[in-house]
Amino acid sequence: MQIHNRVVARFADGRIVKGTTQDFSVTRDFFHVIPPDAGAAPVRIGVPSLKAVFFVKDHAGNKDYQEKKAFDRLVPGRKLQVVFKDGETIVGSTTAYDAARPGFFMTPADPRSNNDRIYVVARAVRAVAFIQ
Numbered sequence: 563m564q565i566h567n568r569v570v571a572r573f574a575d576g577r578i579v580k581g582t583t584q585d586f587s588v589t590r591d592f593f594h595v596i597p598p599d600a601g602a603a604p605v606r607i608g609v610p611s612l613k614a615v616f617f618v619k620d621h622a623g624n625k626d627y628q629e630k631k632a633f634d635r636l637v638p639g640r641k642l643q644v645v646f647k648d649g650e651t652i653v654g655s656t657t658a659y660d661a662a663r664p665g666f667f668m669t670p671a672d673p674r675s676n677n678d679r680i681y682v683v684a685r686a687v688r689a690v691a692f693i694q
Contacts, residue, residue, distance in 0.1 A: 567586065572615075579597070592606055609664070616680050632671060641655050642692050646688060655669050655671070
């Protein structure tokens, strides 16, 4: 059975590609996103050119929702704040951060976030800080 993950691939230059993926892997430099348009061809995405891959609950999201940047529950892993080079800040937890790796997964602090998990591309990050 193939798993179709809903993703939003956000490039470091601001471009966005939405769709599903079946072949994302932290061990490869690329993966494919199948756009939601019927019959659309898969788009090859180069991971090094990305800011992050957001694994989302749905593609519509809620533009009016202000995601919480604090924890109100126990979470596995270490709590951290990530500041991207474009100034965006996200807060969540990770069990796999290693500054020497090209990226890492994190789970948002806000359980009501549209993001289930986020793959952060290290080269798009300005700073990572562990928080209490």
